[in-house]
Amino acid sequence: MIFITIAEDHIALSDGLKVFLEQDTDIEVLGTAQNGKDMLELLEYLKPQVVLTDINMPDMNGVELCKAIKSKYDIKVIALSMFDNSGAINEMVQAGADGYILKISPLTELKKAIVEVVAGNNYYDSAIDMNLINENSEQQPEKKLSRSETDILKLIAQGKTSAEIAKERQTAVSTVAKHRKNMIHKLSLAGKNELYKYALQRYSHYSN
Template sequence: MIRIAIADDHQSLVDGIQLHLKKETDIEFVGTANDGETLLQFVRDQNPNIVITDIRMPKLDGIQATKKIKKEFPQTKILVFTMFDQEDAVKQMLKAGADGYILKNATLEDLLTAVRSINDGSSYFDEQISIPNIEEEPMANRDQLLTRRQYQILQLIAQGKTSLEIADELYIGVYTVDTHRKNMARILGLKGKGELLRYALERKYDF
């Protein structure tokens, strides 16, 4: 069962999402919040699997709330659900530890897909957004944009392991590993099949 909490300062939006997703047999809503402070306390009390949060919220915005949640509960997945498609907003949320990013003009079916993707260990990014261009940043800074699972996979790639070997070691599916590889290449601004391997090998002694 995927236990979900939603945070947004527009209650009507929260109600709409809840009404749509509660029909799914594998999803349970454990609560809602209209500001970041309430969300943080709710996560402490209820320990949901996934938090769906906006960026702009009163008291504590989504970026700061995500940082605090990830620090206290690193296993909790964060899905950003917002109207902000600016590169800087995406970058800040990735650095805060978000596992997915989807825009509010996406369909509810897309939102459901995003929820299930990050619950399965993959990251999810709306096709309408641009992943920040970080090619000019030092390699160590680029790694901060990866999720904890992606960083683990990057380390194993640096050891020369195949997707199948990585899947066996982390107890996840090969498809999930390959999805992570694609998302990591996109996040890191890498192009071509061999670029991720080369990047991992260059970082090998920094892990």
């Protein structure tokens, strides 16, 4: 028997996944949560072999959840997401995810992933070109950015203004403006509009 929990903020999808997976008599869904924070609380007393997680969730997203799980438990993590861009996939891979499945793929693909990761293998959606993903990962220009700049880039992807970013990070607007200017220079971009487009391309899974 394979025991699973699901972190997904859309209840209808979570319920649908549970019904589909439990058609297989070898799979049981122990519980569901609508965000990463609630899932971590579930894991304190549930002992699944696999956690299926969306990436874009409130309170704690799938990347943060995956990192937290891998730091504390011997549990497999499979990302189940709409995002097939290299930024989203690489972030989950670097967080320690054992698999990555697109929501638009047949659910039979998800079952294959579950079986493979439980067997100790990694499994990525057949629609994903992992050679391209790995190549992009090695050449990511974000490696030039500081941790603060990367965090701000993610907030820019959410469409937040410098004032909103400054308030969230409890810093001065001038400091955020300086980080923006530095990022434009480091990434060889033409200006703030290109920075926003770049942020969306790399971190669209952080947008609301």
